[in-house]
Amino acid sequence: MDLLKQRILKDGKVRKGNVLKVDSFINHQMDIALLCEIGKEFRRRFSDEGITKILTIEASGIGIACITAQYFQVPVIFAKKSQSKNIDGEVYTQKVESFTRGRIYDVIVSKEFLHPEDKVLLIDDFLANGSALQGLYNLAKDAGADVVGAGIVIEKGFQPGGKMLRDMGLKIESLAIVDSMTDDSLSFRE
């Protein structure tokens, strides 16, 4: 998606430890006009799949998922990172390791909202080591739902998550795949 790649080249910043900082337009401040174009592109790439639910993970996936869901006319569910008083009843739980935060946490989804008849699209801002996406995939599978695929804004192609999950048979549509990055250059997969 050229609009996104151009924006990453213009406003993305490479930081130590393979961090690509896009927090001026994707995951701290959010450019909603860009997110709308991203949502329409996901709709185009998953147009005939009969999707019934979009599943994402807090926090930075939520905005992208909600904007995208408008074009599918389906609800969004976001997996929560810890149990709060507001969730009672039974939940599905998976462990996820955060690349950015460097720790392992539980993510949960209430059993009320995912069912075997659901066709689920996973949405997230980044795919790096694949732990969050694998966690979302497992949550949907725990519910017996069909996972139609995953829509990712930025995939780090030099980290193993994308290959691992595609090898499992998951359809992943990443709108920009970064194959290498250094302080002063960044190249995308064609």
Place this chain on the structure above:
Amino acid sequence: MDLLKQRILKDGKVRKGNVLKVDSFINHQMDIALLCEIGKEFRRRFSDEGITKILTIEASGIGIACITAQYFQVPVIFAKKSQSKNIDGEVYTQKVESFTRGRIYDVIVSKEFLHPEDKVLLIDDFLANGSALQGLYNLAKDAGADVVGAGIVIEKGFQPGGKMLRDMGLKIESLAIVDSMTDDSLSFRE
């Protein structure tokens, strides 16, 4: 907002400790069609204020803020609950006490994204004791920005946050104000 009140009566659940559970349509699973109507209503109530940014707090404010921002054509910034590797540089920090989670945490916003010339609309799903909204207000004020007002989906009118912040002069538009709730009844302020 009648559509919202009817939905709360139909699908909201009252839980011990003054918890109103709306996680089937607002803050775990999100009904995007309803969120669009909520966004349009916020736009109607803050139509002539020259808003330049929407500020919310992770996680459940993000979806509402992003959907709402489309109708204002402005970016969203979400305050983050802890510092991750992805935020460098200077941040504004405030302490917030979570009613639902029962603990105090830091919320931060990068100084890059809020400026004295900004006219900020605060958005959140709930207003109860007012700690989160006060934190957002203070973050915007720390940046020297003008806080135009706050759009709240559900205010618990029997808790002190709304009165406290209105007494400070903040314009708060709550789409549903719950004045009392028990296990089998729930009443809204007219």
